[in-house]
Amino acid sequence: MSKERIKIAPEMYDIMPPEYQDLVNRATYGKEDRGWKDIGTTKELIEEHSLCAGCPESMAFRYILASLPAPEDTVMVGSTGCTSLVFPMVAVHNIHSLFGNQNAIASGLKRALSVRFPGKVKDVVVLAGDGATVDIGLDMTLQAWFRQEKFTTICFDNELYANTGGQESGLMQKGFVAKMAPVGKQFDKVRLPEIARESGCHYVVQCTVSKPSLIEKVVRNAVLVARELGPTYLQLYTPCILEIGKNSMEGLQEMRDSEKPTERFAYKEFVSEPAKQFLAELAAKDKERKAASKQLAGSTQEA
Amino acid sequence: MTQYRVLPGPEHFLPPAAASMGIRLPNPGEAHINGVIVPEEQAYEEAARQFLMAKVPTIFPGPLVLWAWNEKAAKKATAIRHLYETIKECVTPQQQAMLIPMPDYRPKYPKINPEVEINPNHPNLTIWHNKIDACMFVGVHCHQANLSLKIIRGGTSCYTIAMCAQAGHEDAMMSFRDATAEKIMKLADTIKRLKGSVKFDPKKR
C-alpha cells in the first residue's frame, strides 16, 4: 500500500511542523476499519476548517474523511463554493476544478489513474455543492453517470449558492426566499436522486449528516460500489445556517427536523441489483473477518 | 544579449519572470549567477560566499526532500542536513543559520507560523519574520519555486539560491542544475574551505 510512502525523511523529522509529524504517526491511513469512531481519538485528516462556526458542512467533511476506505489511495475533486475553502486543510490528495467541471475532471482522472497504476486501487471522490452539481455542472454530472464512470459523486446540498451570498439553486425548495433571490423559488426542488438512478448510478442515497454512523456506512458503500461497478451518488443535506438564519448550535436540530419521514430529506436509497449483490457479499466477508479476528483475540487471551 | 540581471530586490510588486527578460538556463555543467551563465565550479564558490556573508543563512527544503519518497530523496535529505550543520559550524556567533521546511504548497489560511515553516504563496512572511538575507531552495517543485522566488525578489532584499534537480531557475539570483546529494556535499566542502576567508560584516547587513 502506498501509505509506506507517507514517511518523513529521518534527518528532516525534527524540523517538520507538529501537524505533519502527527499525521505520519497518528493518522488512520491504511487502517482497515477506519470510521467515525476514530474522530477525536486519532489524528484527523482535516486540520482545521474555515467555514462559518457550526456549519454542518464541517461535520460532513469530518465524517467523510474519517470514512474513506483508503484515503492514501484516494483523490478528491472539489469545486468552487464553501467546500473549496476546506480542501487546503485536508490531508488527502485533491484537485480544485473549475466551477461545475468536477465530474469531467474526475472522469479523466479516474481513467488516467487506472492506466498509470494498473492493478492498484485508486478511488476518486467528487465533493461539490448543489450549485456545482445540479446547476452549472449538471451536464458534466449526468454525462459521467451516463458513461458509467467509476467514481463517487457527493453533493453537499445546502439548497442554495452559499459562497456567493445566497442565490437560487436547482435544489432549493419551492417558495424559498434567499438573500439574493427575493422573488422566491418558482418551481420544485430538482429530484436529483431519482435522476441519478435513471442515469445509471448503482448506489444513490439522500440523507442529512445528523448521524455519523450513517454517513460512515453510505460513504463506504458508495466508494466501494464505485470501485467495482460504476457511478454512485450521495446527496447530503448540510444546511447553510447563515442563510436560513440559524445559530451555530442549531444546525443539528435543523437536520433532524428535515429528515423526518414526511420531510424533504427523509432517508432515500436506490441500489441497483448488481450493487445489492456486491454489498451482500461484502457484508458476509466483513462478518467472517470480524468473527475470525474475535476468535483470534479470544485464543490469544486464553494462551 | 539581455541587460537584465537577476539581483536582490525589492524589485517591485510584480517583478517580471527573468525568462521573459531574456535570461536563459545553464547547460549541464554550468550554473548562472545573476542571470549570467558561469561554469558550475564558480557557482559553488559564490554560493559558499553568500552563505558565509549572510546574517541569517537559511536552507528551505521542499517536499521532494522532506518526505522519504525513495532512497535518492533520503540521501539528499542527509546531505542537506550536513550542509546545514556545516554552515552552522562555519559562521560567527553573530550569524544564525536556519533550516526551515516547505512541507507542501497549499495556501495556508488564515495563517502560517513563520518561525517553523515557509509557504510558496507568501514566502515573504517567513523571510521578513526571521530577517533571512540569504536562502537556498532545494527539493521544491519547479513551478512552485519559480512563483516563490519571484515573490521574494519582488518584496525582499534576500539573496536566493536554487539547488535545482532539473534545468535550474532563472528567477533565483543563482542557480545550480541537476542537483544530487554529491553536489550538496560539495557545496558544504566549499563552505568549509572558504571559512575565515570570507568576512561577515554586520554593518553591511
Ligand SMILES: Cc1ncc(C[n+]2csc(CCOP(=O)(O)OP(=O)(O)O)c2C)c(N)n1
Ligand atoms: C465558472 C464559475 N462560475 C461562477 C462562479 C461563482 N461562484 C463561486 S461559488 C458559487 C456558488 C457555489 O454554490 P454551491 O455549489 O451550491 O456551493 P456552496 O457554496 O453552497 O457550498 C458560484 C456561482 C465561479 N467561481 N466559477
Ligand code: SF4
Ligand atoms: S455560508 Fe453557509 S454553507 Fe457556507 S460556511 Fe457559512 S454556514 Fe456553511
Ligand SMILES: [Mg+2]
Ligand atoms: Mg450550495
